[in-house]
Amino acid sequence: MAVEFGLLGPIEARVDGRPVDMGHIRQRSVLAALLTEPNRPVPVDELVDRVWGDRVPQRGRETLYGYVSRLRQALRPTGEVRIVRRPGGYVLEADPATVDIHRFRDLVARARAAGDDQAAALMRRALELWRGEPFATVDTPWFHGLRQALERERFSAELDATDIRLRSGSHGELLPELTTRSAEHPLDERLAGQHMLALYRSGRPADALTCYQGIRERLAEELGIDPGAPLRQLHQRILTGDPALDLPNPNPNPDASSKPEPASDPDPDPGSAPRGRSSVPISRQLPARPGLFTGREQQLAELDKALDAPGGTVVVSAIGGSGGIGKTRLALHWAYERLDRFPDGQLYVDLRGFDPSGDPVAPAVAVRGFLDALGVESGAVPLDVQARIGLYRSLVQGRRMLIVLDNAADAEQAAALLPGSAACAVLVTSRRRLAGLASAHGARLLTLDVLTDPEARELLVRHLGRDRTAAEPDAAAVLLEHCGGLPLAISVVGARDAAHPDFPLAVLAEELKDESARLDALDAGDLTADVRAAFTVSYRALTARAAEVFRHLGLAPGPEIGQAAVASLVARPVTAVRAALRELENAHLVQQPAPGRYRLHDLVRLYAAERAREEPAEGGDEALLRLVDFYLHTACAAAGLLDPHRDPIHLSAALPGVTPQEPADHGAALDWFTTEYPVLPSTVALAAAAGFDTRSWQLAWALETFFDYRGHWHDWAASQRVALDAAERIGDRSWQAAAHRSLGNVCTQMGLLDDGHHHFRKALDLYGELNDPVSQAHTHRGLGWVCDQQGRPRDALDHSQQALALYRRTGHQAGQAKALNNVGWLHIMLGEHRTALDHCAQAVDLNQRIGDRHGEAGAWDSLGYAHHHLAEYTEALDCYRRALVLVRGFGDRYGETEILNHLGDTHLAAGDPEEAGPAWRQALKTADEIGHPAAGELRSKLGGLPQAGHDEKL
Missing domain, CATH: 1.10.8 (Helicase, Ruva Protein; domain 3)
Structure with a gap:
């Protein structure tokens, strides 16, 4: 069996060209970590660090063993690759040549030792192995470091390949690529030199000098240095017009070898020529070359790759994309740049597959145009369609021609016009994805997206x-x-x-x-x-079901939507909408950036909304309400898993046709929120704007815990302001109070202490009017927190003790546990550390009894803080580590930052600055990402360390 592993892009494995399932992304990352060093033992601890970094699960080793076991089962059928345990760790036994990273490095090394002709081919093969970002979606520090190293290797190889192409005289075709690459690497002197040389050889010495001036100024401004000697020397040689910069003339005596191009090729078999054909003229049917063409370097390279691919069949490339994306311009630009590859002529037909003014061109009509161009007399054109196609294929047999089939309606229309000769190449453009051409005729599908x-x-x-x-x-x-x-x-x-x-x-x-x-x-x-008009043509070609789904998508807030949400939006089962979404994707009206996730271009979304307004469906007003219900009911179910001890709210039944999702556990709930996060805040605002005030408030409520865990403070505040407005319109004082309390929490998180205190006081007044002691207790806890942050520990303690008394009176155990922790914390702030230990220990015990891991983590953190201030550093470190395991388990990044900060403080106080540094650096990284107010404090602490240590796994 032929086994291949791909790491230069998404991690994948293939056996005999077929993909093999290697499990979920974390399991595949174990495989990748071993494949980077085949036949070498990788210690277990090192493997754990590579795969999880600083996010090792509680039973990291046991989880790793399970992944390795499943990988062994997946690899067993190959008979060639296996994972074995050796004294030094795990070893993946495999031929390095089966791994694209090692093939890439081998090809580059061979290219650098070869002559230009062979080196060019080797470099091209090496760079073609890249399918995207190495180890795509794997985000641990080890993989990130290796990814950066590989990107540097790739860049170096690209520079080497460019040098080879410059020596071969390809400066003209290199210019667009060098322009783009120079913008991406504005300080690279070698690249700048290549760009200057290509410009100079293209007859643009002034632009070459401008290029030099640009990099000289950037180097001076950003690095405070001048260009190196090689670049300065090239600059001087361009100034003087040094003849050595010119390419040697490959043909010093062109007259001796050049021959005029014949008007037509001789018929290889005159005796078998069809009636009416004495010779086949060279046809040049391409429309005018497109002006102002720019970019598309990758797509042009893909077309070149298809043309150069080995094989004995006709080369077919099918360019697909939405209306206005530039399919025809790409095809014609590529064709004009490669006219020398098709000396026997070019045929072109606009098949009008999406022409608003008429029907698509029938194959019989299109092939008649080809026969006319190929010199067939009108009387010799067969009446039978298949006979015409057969004559056309006979005429192009063995000829190096390009056939451009523009604007094909579908694969069937294009397939009828394919030549039978492997010497020909075919370019097909269409607004549809022509999968039939790929499956039946081996076409290479190339989908155009918007310009970078x-x-x-x-x-x-x-x-x-x-x-x-x-x-x-x-x-x-x-x-x-x-x-x-x-x-x-x-x-x-x-x-x-x-x-x-x-x-x-x-x-x-x-x-x-x-x-x-x-x-x-x-x-x-x-x-x-x-x-x-461009979008209308595509829309009118849709089936009624797909058009209905498309119109509904214009109502969704964007930027993307999941398959389950679409099903609720149109009140149909997921299986029913899947076919419609596939049709929309094939028509390039939607994109599927991830499995089951769909995105519309902003202009397409506007068009879809316009169609929804102009073609309203019966009951259309309920479609948006169904979508809101889908997000609301799923979000509430997920929120209950993130914080099962939070006081619930009552939801009305979802509308008929809505199928909410039910996350299985805490991890699935967090994954759902993370996936849907881009659309959820805008859905809160959309619901309010549509008059769904109750649902707007409820959805904002459901998002609080996730926003808190992930540090999305601004989204939290914005959604709660919408919720407060909605509650005021409804006139529900309980909901108004809840929104004020939530705003008090987020304002305090953001360091807006006066605002936080204001909102908490408003909430407390409203709860007092409503005689709601549990909510009063919640609000006293919030006031205690904000008073503590304002430097008023006595006031804070008073509020926390009031909260504790109310919780005890009402039997609210989760609240009691939190209030006990807060009271303990405030005793620490007042220097009463022994008293604090008692309250914090009670909080730990009560949280463990009721199963509140979030509350337990906070209590361990407070307990650690008390031990720290009693100089009981060993006990403090143990408490912080317990808290850290808990917060990482449920994804609370704000809490993780706080605990790491305290952990570093304790290491430093214990006389171990080398351990303090890694904790603070990890805390600072998260603080910067979520906007935690402690970021400045952490920077100051790191700046005060005697020297930076190396991060260790905590």
């Missing part, structure tokens, strides 16, 4: 002019933002600007800012320059 930010900016500059965009950079940025990288939208902006070159760009930018009129602004008065 640099590509989009360059295209806009080429339309508007560099001076014009530089004069109004803010307006240009707005234009780019709202065009969203769609080439057609940028071209429409260029056309509208060309019609009124004296108008400021800000005028057009203001039009695009208005979401309700944005599609109107992207209309230059012609069907070929109208973004709405």
